[in-house]
Amino acid sequence: MFPKTDSPEFAPNFLWQIILLTVIVLALVLFSDKLFKSDLSSMAVETPRIVLFPWVIAGGHTIENGLLAFSGKPADVVNGKDQVRALAALIVVLVLLPTIFFLRWRRWKLAAEPSIHATSWSLSRVFYSLCGALVIYISVASLPMAVFGDVIHNRLREAQAVQSSRDEIINELNFMGFDLFQYYILPKEAGGGNHCFDGYALPDSASKTAEATYVVTPNGQTVGIHAESIRYPFSWVEVKVDSLGRLGSWTYGGKFI
């Protein structure tokens, strides 16, 4: 009736076996939450129970330790169960699956008739194909993961460096605020401004630091300070200092936004 399948394209009972296997896989996926309920429900980052990527387990623990450190708690030691899980995943991903796949591939290549249609479909053939599929998926997924991981790591470092530079400039501006207030309250005889910012000039050591160059614009009862970053060109911070030495009206430009 069906010329495509009347020939032994499928091994005896193959259909029933593969349907059963599919039902098992579907049930596993559907009820995975209940079957593999995490015993670490208190953890903020829950790593899946079944996972072939050991670095997913490691990543989960790193984030968890980061969160613990953030809340002032000591880092959690990886328990034996998770160590075994990671080791098992490594053995399966890097040893077992490639070995089965390549040995089978070699046998297929050495066969007298290396045609894909020469043999009928059986459960063992599905198993070998599944091993091959997993090897290919993991290889294909690993490269972008490594590349994007590196890119994200560099971006994070860059963002942290920009933030530190901005914090350093803000710190220097705060010291300038103290100096300006001191100038404001001192009488002219003591080198101050006598309740006026006019005539204030930044000392040479303060007008240019490792982080930024500063320009002060006195305007009677207020002073505007413009800090131009040296490390990140076209990035700047502007602030106004009032007669009480308070810094306000902060504005940021370039990478400092």
Place this chain on the structure above:
Amino acid sequence: METKQLFQLRPIDWRWFIVSYCFLVLFHLAPSFLIGGSKNSFQELVSFLLWIGIGTPIICAIIAWWSRGITILEPGLAAALYAFTLLGIVKPYLIFGSGYRSVAEQVVLLLSMFVAGCLGAAFGEWIQMRKEKKQVA
């Protein structure tokens, strides 16, 4: 002549339809589950669409290439059924909106998956034909 055969009407081979569906579950869902470790990894619309939109036609192409003769409609139908199954597994209410719009979107998705599956399978058949031609030559 062989190109015309692709579009010949013939009864659907239900055995290959079942096998195609099983292969989609085994070679697409199972590896994703084993690698990602969670059925909730694809709850965002873009990642869900990329996952099934790219993966399913590739598996359908491989099925068509693996099967003897011409197998195009079977993987297409299996792809639609597979997408329907995935919608049930990956909690569609987190992906799509609610109400009639959600139903319409899901119907469009199933039809798209049928077309994508058929296109993938047609590509697989084309590869198979090329290989057979080469072997004959």
